[in-house]
Amino acid sequence: MAILNNKITPDQIYNVANRIRIRVLEHTIKNKGGYLSQACSSAEIFATLYTAVLNLGKVEKPLVPKLFSGIPGPFNANYSTGAYFNGPNAPEYDRFFLSPSQYSLILYATLIEVGRMAQEALDYFNVDGSSVEMIGAEHSPGMEIMSGSLGQAISQAAGIAMARKIKKEKGRVVLFLSDGECQPGQFWEAVQIISFYRLDNIIAYVDANGYQADGKMANVMNIEPLEKRLEAFGARVFRVNGHNVEILYALSRLEPDGRPTFIICDTDPSRGIEILKRRIPKLHYVRFSSTDEILQYKEELEKMKSNMKT
Amino acid sequence: MEILSRVHANNLVRWAKDRPSVCVLSADLTGSTEIDLFRDTYPDRFFSMGIAEQNMLSFAGGLTREGFIPFVHTFAVFIYRRAYDQIAMSIAYPNLRVRMFGFLPGVTTPGGATHQALEDISVMRSLPNMTILECGDATDVETILDVTEKIEGPVYIRMLRGEIPRLFPKNEPMQLGKPRKLSEGKDILILSSGICTEEAMRAVLALKSKGVTVSHMHISTLKPFENDEVLKEIASSKYGVITIENHTIIGGLGTIVAEKMAEEGIGKKLIRLGIKDTFMHGASKKYLMKEYGIDAMSLIYNVEKLVGQKFNISEEELQEAFVANLHSKAKPEAL
Numbered sequence: 001m002a003i004l005n006n007k008i009t010p011d012q013i014y015n016v017a018n019r020i021r022i023r024v025l026e027h028t029i030k031n032k033g034g035y036l037s038q039a040c041s042s043a044e045i046f047a048t049l050y051t052a053v054l055n056l057g058k059v060e061k062p063l064v065p066k067l068f069s070g071i072p073g074p075f076n077a078n079y080s081t082g083a084y085f086n087g088p089n090a091p092e093y094d095r096f097f098l099s100p101s102q103y104s105l106i107l108y109a110t111l112i113e114v115g116r117m118a119q120e121a122l123d124y125f126n127v128d129g130s131s132v133e134m135i136g137a138e139h140s141p142g143m144e145i146m147s148g149s150l151g152q153a154i155s156q157a158a159g160i161a162m163a164r165k166i167k168k169e170k171g172r173v174v175l176f177l178s179d180g181e182c183q184p185g186q187f188w189e190a191v192q193i194i195s196f197y198r199l200d201n202i203i204a205y206v207d208a209n210g211y212q213a214d215g216k217m218a219n220v221m222n223i224e225p226l227e228k229r230l231e232a233f234g235a236r237v238f239r240v241n242g243h244n245v246e247i248l249y250a251l252s253r254l255e256p257d258g259r260p261t262f263i264i265c266d267t268d269p270s271r272g273i274e275i276l277k278r279r280i281p282k283l284h285y286v287r288f289s290s291t292d293e294i295l296q297y298k299e300e301l302e303k304m305k306s307n308m309k310t
Numbered sequence: 311m312e313i314l315s316r317v318h319a320n321n322l323v324r325w326a327k328d329r330p331s332v333c334v335l336s337a338d339l340t341g342s343t344e345i346d347l348f349r350d351t352y353p354d355r356f357f358s359m360g361i362a363e364q365n366m367l368s369f370a371g372g373l374t375r376e377g378f379i380p381f382v383h384t385f386a387v388f389i390y391r392r393a394y395d396q397i398a399m400s401i402a403y404p405n406l407r408v409r410m411f412g413f414l415p416g417v418t419t420p421g422g423a424t425h426q427a428l429e430d431i432s433v434m435r436s437l438p439n440m441t442i443l444e445c446g447d448a449t450d451v452e453t454i455l456d457v458t459e460k461i462e463g464p465v466y467i468r469m470l471r472g473e474i475p476r477l478f479p480k481n482e483p484m485q486l487g488k489p490r491k492l493s494e495g496k497d498i499l500i501l502s503s504g505i506c507t508e509e510a511m512r513a514v515l516a517l518k519s520k521g522v523t524v525s526h527m528h529i530s531t532l533k534p535f536e537n538d539e540v541l542k543e544i545a546s547s548k549y550g551v552i553t554i555e556n557h558t559i560i561g562g563l564g565t566i567v568a569e570k571m572a573e574e575g576i577g578k579k580l581i582r583l584g585i586k587d588t589f590m591h592g593a594s595k596k597y598l599m600k601e602y603g604i605d606a607m608s609l610i611y612n613v614e615k616l617v618g619q620k621f622n623i624s625e626e627e628l629q630e631a632f633v634a635n636l637h638s639k640a641k642p643e644a645l
Contacts, residue, residue: 072405073439074462138404145375146399155365156400159372159380162357167376186396189365197357 004052004249013051013245016113017043018308021272023109025301027122028286029294037276037283038178039106041209041242041267045176046110048245049205053252054174055094057087062118065141068131082131083144085116091169095160097145099153100178102284103207104136104143111142151186153177154204158190161199174252175204179264180212182223188233191260195234200256207242209269215281227264235262242267275300312476314448318411318469319344322381323351325455333373335359335382337366343383343413344471367393370408371400379407385419386412386427386468390434397464402437405463415444415468415504416556416585417599422592427468428585432561434466435533442532443484444468446507448476450530453483460486468504477508478528487531489540495523498613499547501540503529503563505595506554506583506604512628513606517613520621524613535566541574549616550579554609556599559584581612 003009020043028034050056063085070076083089086096098107105125111117121141124130131139135148147153154175161173181187194202206226214220223229227239236257240247242265251263269283270276275296279286288294326332326348333355334348340358349356359366363384370380382389389412390397401408412430419425434440441461445451451470458465478490492507493500493514502510507528514524525543529535544551544567551571553564564582571580585602599605606628614620 071403071438074405145371146403149395149399151364152368152396152400155368155396156372156375158365159369159374160376161372162369163373163376163378166378186362186364186368189360189362190369192362193359193365193369196360 004246008051010245013047014044015308016051016110017047017245018272018304019113020046020106020109022301022304022308023112023122024105025273025297025304027105027109027125029297029301031126032294033285033287035102035105035284036273036286037209037211037269038103038207039109040271040273040276041269042103042106042176042207043272044243044245045205045207045248045265045267046106047113048248049096049174049176050110050114050116052249054096055092055171056096057090057093059085059087059116062112062115064118065121065124065131067129068139079139081138081144082136082140082142085111085142086144091167091171093171094174095144095171096142096174096176097147097153097157098136098143098176099147100150100176100181101136101140101143101148103176103178104133104140107136107142108132117141150181151184151190154187154190154194157202158194158199161194161202162197165199165201173202175202177204177206179206179208179210179217179223179226182206182226183221191230191233191235194260198258199260200258202260203252204260204262205248206262206264207267208264209267211269211281211283213284219281230262230264235260237262237264239264239266241265243271272304273300312448313473314476315473316344316471317448317451317474318471319347321452321455323347326352326355329379330355331377332379332381333357335366335370335380337361337363337384337388339384339413342385342471343411345383363388363392364396367396367408368400371404371406374401374406374408375404379409381409381411383411383413385414385425386430387414387425389466390427390430394433397434398437401464402439405439407462408464409458410464410466411469412466413469413471417590417595417602417604418470418505418556420592420594423589426590428558428590429561430466430468431532431557431563432565435561435566439463440533441465444504444530444532445470445484446504446528446530447478448474449478449480449482450484452480457484457486470505475508477511484530487534487536489537490528490530491526492528493518493524493526495525496546497523497548498525498616499543499551500524500526500554500609501529501551501563501567502526502554503532504556506556509599509604509606510554510609513609513613516606516610516623516628517621520623522613522617522621529563532563532566535570540567541570541576544571544578545576547578550581552581552583552609552612552616554583554604556604557584559586579616581616583608583612
């Protein structure tokens, strides 16, 4: 099997992806609810990003998140964002931005699986006074900007990418986007200027799992054909199987050509946890309705765990 | 009175010369917000963002995080009405040094309701970390950039353009949090902001000739508003205080003063002159100021009300107010 990026094989990345799913499922069972379908659709994307795609500074040992220490402002000198989980900031390093912070749990799980965050950090998920928030803010682990108001992260990332171009920094701006957030106008305003200013240091992975809070996107508000729309806006677009880690990795190695790169990752929001299909089309947030259902998911979890061992 | 033309256009180019981190963002209103000279002088630091304000404000946040200081220029309405969530989350929350220049505040545009920023102070003031400044004359415009330099977080500025009178001495710069004392007196305190200060100055002159002594202060820092001097003046005024502003009376200068008076337990009468909870329509500045009661005559009527005495001051007696020619050379091609 080929070794990607001189350090990891595809099988190892698939293992990371499956461990992300297991960790999120475990957590969802424990909390009787969670953003489970997002883990199913995006596990391979996050695993590939953090093991092979992103060029990030090292973190010496798994870090324990700081408590929430107040908002940025004139009276908070000790404030820091959650970017310390991505290592030190330097011109040659990539910068990663999670745009839909509804995926925070998946990012947290990823940080644990790649050894950047201590696993007990998830015990602080959604706990009062913790920075490991349910819908993360810029102080949450792995995060650096305010991104949960959908459509804003890509514009902020564009400003950062523009500044990095001016400063002639080598590091890229890597974005994780969801498909639902391609609906608001600001997203298209941003794509318009990214393409106009030839910000080819931006590479965006879009988790196209086809679902949003109200249900199937095709029924709520259609955005397809997304690849044609993005191409018409001047982007370099690839539409791929979002569960294929080799493809996800290979596309991150392309030489910049003046256009921003968008990788539309077609994904399955029940991938790896088939019983989630019973909940279609309401997949955005899974809240278990009965102890019976919890038992079913516990069974599923045990199956996934034993599959990992073999 | 000295009338100056394109004050911001020239001042910005001069001021930004040795400040390479300052860049300018435009939303298709480059001529109308007097940044054409900056564009031509420093093309590498000028970013055309198109008519796409939400992206522009978030983008400015991104630039700031990398060490740049974006000066966002467009009409005031298009900053706070179109991009409020973006200002809140991409700029104010992270306390970033973005400077937002809101042109055509209140009645200063004939563009009608779509172009008249009448509640900008009110909504921007509610944002944590935000500083709000307003210019009242050419000296304010010439010196406001120095004021912003000391402010770590975001700043929203109600800016003036075109032909602007000089009301304050050229060598007395605007200062953060410090009102300008324009007249001393014990009977009444008048607090004015923006273009209403010129009106108030005319009214004060006329009132003085009738024996009313008026204390008059020009307020250019709307937030933060921590000012013992103003509160002392209110407390010691014989009849009370009148605020006059080119803004809705809900959430602007009048509200700010009311909040402070209530908190400090200052039991004086307060009259708030401003746009009284209504949208406006397209007409000249002079016409609208009269219609909505934020001109010198309206101020005089209200002083009479407070004092309980008629002064019989006619409009002719008031010093001729400066009225900019709608199509003067200092005005851009369109609005």
